[in-house]
Amino acid sequence: MKHDHISFLEYNINQLMLPMDISELIPQHSVARVVNEMIERIPDNHFLRYYPGGGRSSYHPKMMTKILVYAYTQKIYSGREIARQLEENISLPLLWLSAFQKPDFRTINRFRSERGKGLVEELFKQVLMLLVEEGHVHLDDYFVDGTKIEANANRYTFVWKKSTENYKKKLETKVDQLIQHIDGIVAKEEIEPPSKEETKSLITSEKIEKKVQEWEKRLEQEPKNKELKKAVKKMKTDFLPRSAKYEKQLATCGERNSYSKTDPDATFMRMKEDHMKNGQLKPGYNVQMASNDQFILAYTVHQRPGDTRCLISHLQEAKEKFGVKAKNVIADAGYGSEENYAYLEEQGQEAYVKYGMYEKEQTRSFKKNPHHQSNWVYDEEKDVFLCAAGKELSFVSEKRQRTEFGYESTTRIYQCRECEGCPFRSACTTSKHGRSTQVNTTYQQYKKKVQERLWTDEGKQLYAKRKVDIESVFGQFKGNRSFRRFSLRGLAKVSIEIGLISIAHNLLKKAARGAA
Template identity: 50%
Template structure:
């Protein structure tokens, strides 16, 4: 006998909620979004026109889609029509892919961060996070751009310089070919530029228009006609292009023509393992208990200059500065230590030579300043051979950020006959040493904190905090490449990812708590 099977018979109950288990992730997402105040979404809907889908419904669908590794708006729309959890969250409504994409990338651009902050506050209220320890790290995620559409800053400057030379040569040729009275007229225009002055596209446009006016008076002047044609068809458009490139570059060294806000970076996880350059964004996050506390997007490939802008955003989201920041050696610069000290934040941050200092080779290296003795009162250094290096002068270096690094130069009076000189320096004369005393002070503080019991525990814990989150995002949920383009939309994508991650983590923690209670 078979169990009765009839496709045309109506079955009860018809409520989709009956098919959603009590501990299902869709219920976690539903509860979290329902707790949000409806007024949060007012900024996204100014009113007018036909009625819109409820933003809470669309938010639930979008977050749940990101937890299920569904990132395409077309695939999300398909799931809303076919998947029971999606149908339940959507209340059987069926927004199309255009509506979903518009909601994700346009409607929520000024609201998503508020939603993220509200959900984070719920997690803090329920003791999932304490907002005390801030574990920070960054990763690079490939941009939605062709990897062979690069524009390099040095190449642009080089081509622009050669173009300037061609323009100067062209006008010098015109000036030499004209009659004396016309030379004086146009020579006055050229004299404003100077031999070494750079001609802007606006100035070149004015000069080209002046030549075109003269060409109307002398239509048979072939050299002049040829020069005007070259300026209008070749030199002026190229100069405008190079200026536009430099504007897009800003202080970056490259950008992609497909996504001009993406910078070419070396990707660790490239399948060829050769550190291939790809258009990408640097994603910085702060975590606690593997919940994402803050996220930010940067165009710089290195982490060093990302700490300050990231923590500024963290202060806006959290409403306060973190008490302790734990980060790897990529953030251990003098500028960052000074910034954390200024904000009264405890820095459990390694510096580049922290682990090397523990090796026998480092301790036996007589040339390392860390193995020397400094006399604060007399302001001199004593090398392992007993020679003194006295203060000679001070220099200052101003970084791009405006931070000043003051370096003190010390010089030995005599290294002649020193038995350790060959191991100390390769210089022919006496040893000269350049050092930032502030950097040494910050490194000493960091060393003491990292070698304390609390500091060591936090440094070890850091390895399982943001690293695990990145593993979840990139490996378990397969998010290795952005779908959208531009800083604004890419930031929204990371926001949706972070929301989805936090609710997934909450569901996992709830399951562990229930299992512990049952035991």
């Protein structure tokens, strides 16, 4: 068949014509150019301080940093995949950034893990400072929130603190019974009953080991004592290793309720990404981040699931590591605790942070509820509350609580002794002891200040912007860049990954603005 007027562009696979400069093939507003420019602007001394010197020549840290950060902008989180892209000449921007050097995956992973933590934190700080200088980022408003990211760990290799404590308690009972049986006496006599703390450590692996040594010496004198020989074997092969295992597990847990055997730093948490829809707990980390105009200002990684007790340590790290201390802190009700309000006030920062009951308190039904304490009359002179029926709730006791940061809160408890026969009792309380209420005056004062601040025009605008700002960052991470699971294990290495993806995020935002 004859074809007329068909023309093709010239195609010759053996043609050896290439541009003299590979950078000509990189688009003008490519994120690779932004990565290159920003990292080149950071002085060498920020990189060299992590190198002791001596030994064989190393790849330049700026080159290694560029290929890692660029890879994270392209959703490439595996050291093997980065090395493959370089080795097989797949990614032209990666080849350009590496100047055609091709480190293998071990070198890439070693650089990320060993040089990583201090270097990445310093790099994030330097990039942030450059973005501030260029006017992309402002540090006045600090939108903070947390998200949980799954650890690189087996979902079913869990250790629960409560279960371990129960196993240890049962083991201690068996050990105590065996000691009493063999020795014929109570293992430890006390004139006064032991305290709870003493009871917990009554039977330890150290005590079991000492008892084994004692019985082995006794066996030398009574070699035919079969019962004693059997007891020594039971202690050495069963009770001692189990006791040591439980002690190690409880030490690893610390204040946490659980950890993963494949990544002991990871805690089991409830994730939003629940593919089985059954509320399954998975090993993970709680990542706290702050943003402004969707640029990340600071990041921290925590082992506890709840956001409330993460805020102070997050703000402290943001100030120490990244030099960020904002005027306004905006966060959701998960952060609204007395301690957090007190800390922000002490630091001279304005809190635009809702508390747990904030939304409910704005409803008409709540304001008209005669049985809620906030709608009662308080007689300051007599120190009593008057309920809807005119009955007095008088002061009964006071309880104090001290947090891990040393903050002490005081709650006063009031009790009504006239509930019997009250027509409102069923609507007011279900307690058989009558209605009681707890009052924390300091917390109420903080809540009142926050409420007034949130009611202002500025407060409404800032809080409305919170969802658009920080929650969009998490959407970018998990949705657009598919970062839902860490590649590395351990708290230190996980922090490196979050640092890298935070730098990548900020440079992607800068590149997008440049292209606009």
